[in-house]
Amino acid sequence: MPLAMFASILLSMPWPVAADTAALASRKRSRYSLTILLDPPGTALPRPRIYGPAGRPLVVIDAGHGGHDPGAVSAETGQREKDITLAVAQAIKAELIRSGRVRVALTREDDRFLVLGERSEIAHAIKADLFISIHADSAQPSSTANGATIYTLSEVASDREAQLLAQRENRADIINGVNLGRQRGEVASILLDLAQRESMDASAGFANLLKREATGLIPFRPDFHRMAGFVVLKAPDMPSILLEVGYVTNPDDLERLASDSGKINIARGIRRAVEIHFARKLAER
Numbered sequence: 177m178p179l180a181m182f183a184s185i186l187l188s189m190p191w192p193v194a195a196d197t198a199a200l201a202s203r204k205r206s207r208y209s210l211t212i213l214l215d216p217p218g219t220a221l222p223r224p225r226i227y228g229p230a231g232r233p234l235v236v237i238d239a240g241h242g243g244h245d246p247g248a249v250s251a252e253t254g255q256r257e258k259d260i261t262l263a264v265a266q267a268i269k270a271e272l273i274r275s276g277r278v279r280v281a282l283t284r285e286d287d288r289f290l291v292l293g294e295r296s297e298i299a300h301a302i303k304a305d306l307f308i309s310i311h312a313d314s315a316q317p318s319s320t321a322n323g324a325t326i327y328t329l330s331e332v333a334s335d336r337e338a339q340l341l342a343q344r345e346n347r348a349d350i351i352n353g354v355n356l357g358r359q360r361g362e363v364a365s366i367l368l369d370l371a372q373r374e375s376m377d378a379s380a381g382f383a384n385l386l387k388r389e390a391t392g393l394i395p396f397r398p399d400f401h402r403m404a405g406f407v408v409l410k411a412p413d414m415p416s417i418l419l420e421v422g423y424v425t426n427p428d429d430l431e432r433l434a435s436d437s438g439k440i441n442i443a444r445g446i447r448r449a450v451e452i453h454f455a456r457k458l459a460e461r
């Protein structure tokens with residue numbers, strides 16, 4: 177209901193409009209009441225804590241899903257994607273802090289829901305230089321699909337599976353009632369932006385670097401780099417990748433992701449790629 181209509185109903189109530197709200201509140205409550213929840217104007221984005229020495233480039237790690245959105249759930253063990261992504265993100269954070277060469281922030285450090293657009297907006301608001309979203313894939317229960325895949329943003333999906341995955345991941349917003357059609361339109365329109373094209377190239381470059389540096393630490397799928405229209409990767413001003421660390425539908429992947437060594441290996445691979453990425457950028461100056 178538009179606010180104006182609500183106001184006009186209020187004004188047409190049989191009782192005289194109270195001079196102040198206190199008088200209105202003290203009035204005997206009607207049997208029926210109508211509550212309209214409006215977003216408070218200018219709701220501030222959560223501002224994450226930034227770890228690491230000042231002046232260093234800032235990497236934002238985004239643990240996918242959270243809160244009432246569990247992401248993919250293992251039918252066998254009940255392990256949830258939102259817990260896996262948070263544990264992996266924490267391991268990456270610890271490794272990057274240890275490296276001392278970058279600053280690091282997490283879009284969420286606990287079990288909370290964030291709208292997809294908020295995740296890249298948080299990174300943008302704190303002037304991140306690199307955005308890495310962590311997810312865990314799922315496949316048909318009978319599928320043997322396993323291993324990690326790096327996704328970057330593209331107008332046209334690299335293949336049908338990538339397209340379906342982007343649709344599944346983008347669905348996190350539907351859970352929260354966000355109009356996905358509008359978001360899709362946004363992705364399409366920002367892709368026309370030159371800055372977006374540049375950051376898409378830089379994202380693809382980082383995807384290749386990560387594959388090279390993390391080989392032996394992370395088991396990648398043969399087609400390790402794929403592309404699709406992920407809403408979470410739409411920030412035009414920083415290289416952004418989405419790393420599917422493995423399949424919650426694959427027992428070996430689940431075991432690896434639950435183990436300390438599995439998480440530390442992912443973190444090490446990312447740390448190596450991150451260090452080289454920023455060393456190269458420094459050299460280009």
Ligand SMILES: [Zn+2]
Nearest residue numbers: 240247311312
């Ligand atoms: Zn996911």
